[in-house]
Amino acid sequence: MDDSNRKPWLGAALLVGLLYLAISMGSAALANAAASDRTRFAWRLSAFVGSGVVFGAHLGHEHWRRGSRTRSAAWHAAVAVAFGGFGLALAANLHDRGSASRY
Numbered sequence: 148m149d150d151s152n153r154k155p156w157l158g159a160a161l162l163v164g165l166l167y168l169a170i171s172m173g174s175a176a177l178a179n180a181a182a183s184d185r186t187r188f189a190w191r192l193s194a195f196v197g198s199g200v201v202f203g204a205h206l207g208h209e210h211w212r213r214g215s216r217t218r219s220a221a222w223h224a225a226v227a228v229a230f231g232g233f234g235l236a237l238a239a240n241l242h243d244r245g246s247a248s249r250y
């Protein structure tokens with residue numbers, strides 16, 4: 148079997164995209180349950196910082212561990228971010244579909 152057309156980075160990008168989705172959904176749930184505006188802000192900031200850490204770790208993994216060139220590493224990280232953004236948009240649409248008030 149020839150594995151020359153295999154794209155092992157795509158599975159990693161999907162996994163990282165799911166991690167972005169989990170961070171955003173988890174922090175949104177915690178922010179909605181927050182008692183004060185300051186705590187809500189802290190949870191939203193934690194999502195931003197957590198996603199930045201994941202992005203940096205993914206870029207570092209692609210560049211140093213996998214030995215990807217800079218352009219390829221950036222492309223792989225961008226695909227992971229796109230997967231996460233798509234998942235978040237899909238979750239928002241599903242949430243809107245099930246809510247009482249439609250936008």
